[in-house]
Amino acid sequence: MRLQNKKKYRLSGSDIKEFEIHVKHNMKRAYYTALGFVGSHDAAVDLSQEAFIRAYRNYGNFDKSKKFFTWYYKILKNLCLNFIRDSKISRREMIFESAGNAVSVDNPADSVELEELKIKVEEALFQLSEKDREIIILKEFQGISYKDISEILDVPIGTVMSKLYYARKRLAERLRGSI
Amino acid sequence: MDERLLILMEKHLEGELTKAEQQDFENLLESNTALKKEFEEQKRIKEVIKTMKMKNPSSELWDGYWERTYNRLERGLGWLAIFVGVLILMGFASIEFVSRFYEDNNIPVFVKIGIVSLVFGFLVLLFSVIREKLFTYKTDKYKEIQR
Numbered sequence: 001m002r003l004q005n006k007k008k009y010r011l012s013g014s015d016i017k018e019f020e021i022h023v024k025h026n027m028k029r030a031y032y033t034a035l036g037f038v039g040s041h042d043a044a045v046d047l048s049q050e051a052f053i054r055a056y057r058n059y060g061n062f063d064k065s066k067k068f069f070t071w072y073y074k075i076l077k078n079l080c081l082n083f084i085r086d087s088k089i090s091r092r093e094m095i096f097e098s099a100g101n102a103v104s105v106d107n108p109a110d111s112v113e114l115e116e117l118k119i120k121v122e123e124a125l126f127q128l129s130e131k132d133r134e135i136i137i138l139k140e141f142q143g144i145s146y147k148d149i150s151e152i153l154d155v156p157i158g159t160v161m162s163k164l165y166y167a168r169k170r171l172a173e174r175l176r177g178s179i
Numbered sequence: 180m181d182e183r184l185l186i187l188m189e190k191h192l193e194g195e196l197t198k199a200e201q202q203d204f205e206n207l208l209e210s211n212t213a214l215k216k217e218f219e220e221q222k223r224i225k226e227v228i229k230t231m232k233m234k235n236p237s238s239e240l241w242d243g244y245w246e247r248t249y250n251r252l253e254r255g256l257g258w259l260a261i262f263v264g265v266l267i268l269m270g271f272a273s274i275e276f277v278s279r280f281y282e283d284n285n286i287p288v289f290v291k292i293g294i295v296s297l298v299f300g301f302l303v304l305l306f307s308v309i310r311e312k313l314f315t316y317k318t319d320k321y322k323e324i325q326r
Contacts, residue, residue, distance in 0.1 A: 161186055
């Protein structure tokens with residue numbers, strides 16, 4: 001979402017209304033991004049909300065000619081990385097499930113196999129570095145375009161493709177023998 | 180890997196190749212077994228990932244998401260107001276205490292000197308810590324990362 005004409009931040013009703021639109025428009029992406037980083041539902045909710053609060057406090061620094069999420073993402077990412085560094089959770093939750101189109105109700109054996117594979121992939125994903133996991137989550141699980149990812153990560157599209165390729169390659173190495 | 184090949188592979192995986200690029204890439208796959216192996220691996224990983232999605236939280240989360248965020252923001256402002264209020268009141272109380280303390284002739288001079296030294300020492304330490312924090316904030320390239 002793009003909002004034009006940068007203006008000085010102040011605590012007015014119109015600012016809150018404007019910010020509410022940003023929050024409602026981006027809350028799902030924010031939550032799933034945080035979830036991909038930290039692997040905990042409660043922490044993802046908490047961190048995504050905390051990032052919105054910090055974004056609001058620094059709303060004056062937001063260049064409204066840019067996309068809100070691109071700016072907000074940097075705040076959220078820092079919070080998530082700090083959270084991981086401080087290891088505030090000792091045990092990660094399972095955050096993935098089988099996609100609807102992949103579940104076979106006719107063949108229970110396939111479902112079991114798929115479930116086992118899901119667990120292995122999830123474990124492998126969380127063994128990757130945050131940078132590798134980040135790019136896979138953004139592209140493969142959130143379906144964000146190369147162009148938007150390049151804006152979010154502030155790198156050229158070619159670099160996004162390259163990062164994605166190497167992240168998938170490292171994921172494949174961790175899954176060797178399982179897929 | 181060569182960047183051109185990498186970009187072609189990515190575009191192929193996303194189904195974004197033009198007909199000419201598609202033909203070009205298929206020819207490359209035919210002639211380059213290492214590339215073909217890489218491509219098959221990437222394709223397989225992508226297929227596996229496609230069978231998964233991130234768990235959806237309950238719809239109640241989205242219904243009340245903004246309200247909870249707003250409440251937290253409001254509470255933060257409340258705490259800030261309380262902090263400022265406490266600071267003002269403490270400042271006023273300190274000034275009152277010092278002026279009355281010095282007007283009191285019953286307190287011996289050495290006690291007054293001791294108190295002055297104590298307060299002066301405390302202020303020097305406070306100033307030093309604040310200056311150090313400010314210096315760190317201005318020069319720390321990782322300042323956006325909360326410690």
